[in-house]
Structure formats: C-alpha cells, structure tokens
Amino acid sequence: AQTVTQSQPEMSVQEAETVTLSCTYDTSENNYYLFWYKQPPSRQMILVIRQEAYKQQNATENRFSVNFQKAAKSFSLKISDSQLGDTAMYFCAFMGGIIKAAGNKLTFGGGTRVLVKP
Amino acid sequence: EPEVTQTPSHQVTQMGQEVILRCVPISNHLYFYWYRQILGQKVEFLVSFYNNEISEKSEIFDDQFSVERPDGSNFTLKIRSTKLEDSAMYFCASSVGDRPSSEAFFGQGTRLTVV
Numbered sequence: 279a280q281t282v283t284q285s286q287p288e289m290s291v292q293e294a295e296t297v298t299l300s301c302t303y304d305t306s307e308n309n310y311y312l313f314w315y316k317q318p319p320s321r322q323m324i325l326v327i328r329q330e331a332y333k334q335q336n337a338t339e340n341r342f343s344v345n346f347q348k349a350a351k352s353f354s355l356k357i358s359d360s361q362l363g364d365t366a367m368y369f370c371a372f373m374g375g376i377i378k379a380a381g382n383k384l385t386f387g388g389g390t391r392v393l394v395k396p
Numbered sequence: 397e398p399e400v401t402q403t404p405s406h407q408v409t410q411m412g413q414e415v416i417l418r419c420v421p422i423s424n425h426l427y428f429y430w431y432r433q434i435l436g437q438k439v440e441f442l443v444s445f446y447n448n449e450i451s452e453k454s455e456i457f458d459d460q461f462s463v464e465r466p467d468g469s470n471f472t473l474k475i476r477s478t479k480l481e482d483s484a485m486y487f488c489a490s491s492v493g494d495r496p497s498s499e500a501f502f503g504q505g506t507r508l509t510v511v
Contacts (some may be wrong), residue, residue: 315502321485323439323502333492369439381428384500386439 280305283385285339291360292395296380298345299390301354301370310374312346313384317367326368329353361395367391398422402488402503409478409510417473417506419488428471429489429500430463432456439487445471480511 282303291297294355303312314326329337329346336344341361357364369386409415415450421428430442443453445463462474471490475482485507489500 279422320504321507322504323487325499328499371439383441383444383454384431384439385441388438 280307280374280385282370282372282387284370284390286390287388288391288393290393290395291357293360293362295360296356297360297392298391299357299368299370301353301355301387302385303351303353303370303372305351305372305374310372312344313371313373314342314344314355314362315369315371315386315388316364317369318363327355336382337352357392362394362396365392365394381393384387398501400488400490400501400503401485402506404506405504406507407509411480411506411510412477414466414484415475415478416510417475417486417508419471419473419490419503420469420489421471421490422492422501423469425501426492427491427493427498428463428465429491431487431489431502432474432484433487433500433505444484454491458475477510478508480510483508483510 284301296329310331312329316324316326327337327339327342328353329344341358343356364391368390373382373384379396398447403418407434428445431439433439441454441458443463444451460476464472485505487505488503491500
C-alpha cells in the first residue's frame with residue numbers, strides 16, 4: 279500500500295516570501311501521479327498542481343512549483359511570492375498509475391498548515 | 397464553472413440514527429468518490445463508484461456504509477447506524493475519465509456530527 283508523509287504540521291511565511299512544503303511517499307509502482315491540494319478555511323479541496331512520475335521536468339503553475347525527486351520519493355511544493363490568500367492547509371496526494379476499471383483513488387498525506395503573515 | 401455540490405453543509409444526528417449525505421457530481425463526469433476527514437486528521441478514501449457499482453472500497457467502508465446513484469444525477473452516501481467515530485467531514489468527488497491524469501473535483505464537504 280502507498281503511504282504519503284508530510285513532516286511539517288505547520289509553517290508560517292511573510293507575505294511576498296517563499297515557503298517550501300515537504301512530502302515523501304512510498305510506493306512500489308513506477309508510474310504514478312502526485313498532487314498538491316489546497317484546503318482553505320472553507321474546507322473545499324482545490325487542486326494546486328500535479329506531477330506525472332514519468333516526466334522529469336518539474337511542474338509549475340504560476341507561483342507554485344514542485345521539486346520532484348523520483349529516486350528519493352520526494353515531492354516538495356514551493357510557493358513563491360506568498361499571498362494572504364495562500365493561507366490554507368496543503369495536502370500532498372498520490373495516485374497509482376495503473377488504470378483501474380473505475381477510477382483511481384487518492385492517498386493523502388497528513389497535511390501542512392500554511393499561515394501567510396502580512 | 398461546473399462544480400460538485402454537497403448537501404447539507406452540516407448535519408447533526410443522534411448515535412444510532414441513519415444519515416444520507418447527498419452529492420451532485422459534475423454532469424458529464426462518470427467516476428464518483430467519497431472521502432472523509434476526521435477533524436485534524438488526513439483525508440481518507442472511502443469508496444469509488446462507476447457504472448452503477450462500487451469499484452473499490454477501503455477498510456473503513458464496512459457494512460454500515462452504502463452508496464447509490466438513485467436518479468442519474470445524485471450520488472449518495474448512507475450510514476445506517478451512526479457511531480460517534482463517524483463524526484467527520486465527508487467529501488464527494490467526481491472525475492470525467494478513468495485516466496489518472498483526470499482531475500478529481502471535490503465538493504465543499506458535509507460536516508457530520510454524531511452526538
């Protein structure tokens with residue numbers, strides 16, 4: 279079974295600064311997908327960024343980028359130019375790459391609470 | 397923008413009572429999921445559903461739980477006899493396709509409180 283670990287329960291960052299969230303995972307699969315989800319106080323889960331394991335290039339979405347180290351099974355998220363609206367819980371998630379008959383489940387880490395200070 | 401809608405946003409129920417949590421997935425989506433998040437803990441997979449049947453379920457999803465797509469638009473999670481430990485946030489999600497790259501869209505969640 280896959281496991282996802284986020285070792286930082288909480289992080290704070292000054293507005294406009296950069297913060298990096300850690301995520302490690304364990305799997306025996308070679309093809310898989312990794313995600314970062316944001317959960318603001320409204321509690322809705324919002325996809326921030328995704329990475330396909332077979333792609334060596336790190337994914338980037340505006341101020342959000344990842345550092346994907348497949349051999350180390352590490353998938354960190356960097357938030358640049360932090361904004362007050364980035365304050366939220368961030369979850370790292372794993373999805374196996376073997377296509378199942380009816381969709382693929384997500385396995386989540388425990389989350390990191392990010393507080394952006396003005 | 398299409399979204400997954402869940403009702404109610406908050407439900408309080410007495411232990412032993414049955415509850416039904418409702419979800420309206422995005423209209424052209426074919427794959428549906430329920431997840432739960434106990435307060436302060438990680439989000440956990442409960443069940444996935446496709447073509448009117450369960451495709452995968454977790455250990456949490458025991459005989460007390462059931463899912464149904466009664467009318468082609470709603471997707472429901474029923475808990476037959478609620479326990480205190482069922483208190484959690486329940487998220488419905490849907491995706492259009494079966495490929496792993498197919499994004500799962502989440503609803504805003506239903507907070508279930510069992511007293």
